[in-house]
Amino acid sequence: MRKYLIVSDTHGRDDNFYDVLDIEEPLNGIIHCGDFEGSEGKYALAANCPVYFVAGNNDFFSNLSRELEFKLDGHTFFxxxxxxxxxxxxxEYIRSEGISRGADIICFGHTHKPVAKIIGGVYVFNPGSLSYPRQEGRRPSYIVLSVDDNHEIEYEIKYL
Structure with a gap:
């Protein structure tokens, strides 16, 4: 079983990110859905695995891509x-865009509210925010995605 961490909207407040690393390691990869506000270098150094970053609307000075498409463990990610x-x-708009790109897993942030569901055969994941959660209860959130040798997926929204 390979284990991936999906996070978003850390906004330069790094302590919760490091706490999640301590809780969830070892990891096979980390996906950060943007709004890290300059912390991407520190996160990459702290992680003992590959990190996939996209720039968010508050990552004004980042040269990172705003979108990524890649294959991982038999799945195509957008x-x-x-x-x-x-x-x-x-x-629906992000799901349609992901489908048009051949993705079966879509990861995004921005709303600071966690979502993990299958819509029309496509996995749609928003880990919420580790720094400024907006959902009821306002607990920092993230998603753990596990993929087995048959490419079957398990996922869970977790809270600090």
Whole structure:
């Protein structure tokens, strides 16, 4: 079983990220869905695995891509911050975009509210925010994604 951490919207407040690393390691990879506000270098150094970053709407000075598409463990990922896909209103636009790119897993952030569901055969993940959660209860959140040798997926929204 390979284990991946999906996080977003840390906004330069790094302590919770490091706490999650301590809780969840060892990891096979980390996906950060943007709004790290300059912490990407520190995160990459702290991680003992590959880290996939996309820049968010608050990553003004980042040269990182705003979108990534990649294959991992038999799945095609589309990762973006989400602000260009109206994710605060509805998930259909980002789901349609992911499908058009051949993705079966879509990861995004921006809303600071966690989502983990399958919509029309596509996994749609928003880990929420580790720094400024907006969902009821306002607990910092992230997602752990596990993929077995048959490429079957398990996922869980977790809270600090």
């Amino acid at each position: 990762v973006t911050h989400g602000h260009n896909y109206m994710v605060s209103m509805d998930l």
